Amino acid sequence: MSEQNILIIGNGFDLALGLPTRYVDFITFMKYLPKYSSTHNSSKINTSSFSKLYISKDKSMEEDPAKSKRTVRDFFNYCFPKEGAQPYYNAHKKLDSLRNNNALLQYFFEAPYAKEGWIDFEAEIESLIGLMFEYFQDASPFNLSRLGDIDGKFARLNCILNGRESLSQTAFFDVLKDDLNGLIIALDYYLTYFVSNLPIRKKMKCLYDLEISNILSFNYTTTYSETGIHLSSKCIHHIHGHHSVFQSEKPSHNIVLGIRDAFTNREDVYDIIYFKKHFQRIQQRTGNTYKKWFRAANLYNDPSPAKSLNFYIIGHSLDTTDQDILRECICNKATNSVKIYYYSQSDYEQKVINLLKVLSRDTFEELYYNETITFHELEMISGF
Structure with missing residues (x-):
């Protein structure tokens, strides 16, 4: 039986290579987006200073x-x-406009930075949408004077109301939908024009040891192409979309950034389906595309698949937000092995x-004890 080796990657793949692709990095960049100065000298800037825009895991960005x-200015220049x-x-120009006029960005500028993953x-x-959805079940239309009765953090969303006295549930989520779309556009520009310019030195x-035949990417970037992996586009699936092509006349902005499918059991609630x-x-x-790989190998209907699958997972949190796809891969009848790479003991435990x-x-436990699922520490090589 032939084998198919599929690499599954998440944002941790880029982070391990030193790129500032955490949501904290993006939000910090947008918050401190500088004006362009024609006097900058990029040759004197140490790129390691902004390999992580966030100051540290232990203290809030607001403390310094x-x-x-300064870090964002150097990165920008x-x-x-x-x-x-x-x-x-x-x-x-587009980023500056979005920074000043997007309620969700303004909300996250003021939010605490206790956690850092995209999940x-x-x-x-999801918390914001959930609380507002519950609110509208009790009181509709939306009344500005009652905003503080739910949670103090919603005071940061005053701008979303645009001075109107009240909004219906549908109107509120329509405005929030537009802001989410604007946030996605800003993220697209950030990845296309800034992160993609950074050198990879790890x-x-x-x-070096894996013969990868396909990539299932939950990333928005194409960083894998800088690591020696060269595959045709038919062998790569960006299931959550990817950032636009540099200088494209029609940017794609096709990034998926949303909430769990099982957020609510009410399928008739279409006001929040956009999220x-x-x-x-x-x-x-x-x-x-990844389903087509499986169909091509007769994995869905043939009781004896023509290929066995080996999965190599790097940088994915394995969180429930992607559980439908993860189950389809890990629990596939043709799956021979699932090798999961971790960065630290705490990362291993969380996975x-x-x-x-x-x-x-x-x-x-069945897959772990029969060694279908195995865990391996990710080894990095620096100095490139």
Whole structure:
């Protein structure tokens, strides 16, 4: 039986390579977005100073905003070219407008930075939508004077009301939908014009030994192409979309950034469906390429599949937000092995906890003890 080796990657893949792709990095960049200065000298900037825009895991960015501002300024100036800068001027103009007029961005500028993963970011959006949805079940239309009765953090969303006395549930979520779309556009520009300009000076040792045939990416970037992996587009599936092509006349902005599909059991609530990932995948046309790989190998109907599957998972949290896809891969009847790479003991433990939620205890322990699922520490090589 032939084998198919599928690499599954999440945002931790980029983080391990030193790129500032956490939501904290993005929000910090947007908050302290500087004005362009024609006198900058990018050759004197140490890129390691902004490999992480966030100051540290232990203290809030608000404790040293001056340092954050300097770091973002250096990052911005490093990426902004002296020649051929017009696309960057256009991107900066759009980012500046979004920063000043987007309620969700303003909300996250003031939010505490206790956590840093994209699943935490999505959890914040889900919390906001959930509380507002519950509110509207009790009191509609929306009354500004009662805003503080729910949670003090909603005071940060005053701008979303645009001075109106009240909004219906549908009107409120329509405005929030537009702001989410604006946030996605800002993230697209950030990744396309800034993060993609950063050098990668690390390598993953395991990638030298793997013969990858396909990539299932939950990332918005194409960083894997900088690690020595070269596959045709048919062998790569960005299931959550990817950032636009540099200088594209029609940016795609097809990034999926939403909440759990199982957020509410009420399927008739269409006011919030725009925020659900399963809808966004269809809306953004991210496709079902990975399913085509399975069908081509007769994995769905043939009781004896022609290929066995080996999965290598790097940088994915294995959280329940992607549980439908993870189950389809890990529990596939053709799956021979699932190698999961972790960065630290705490990362290993969290991945085990998440898999217990995604697969159930019985399924996880069966796959773990028969060594279908194995865990491996990710080894990095620096100095490139």
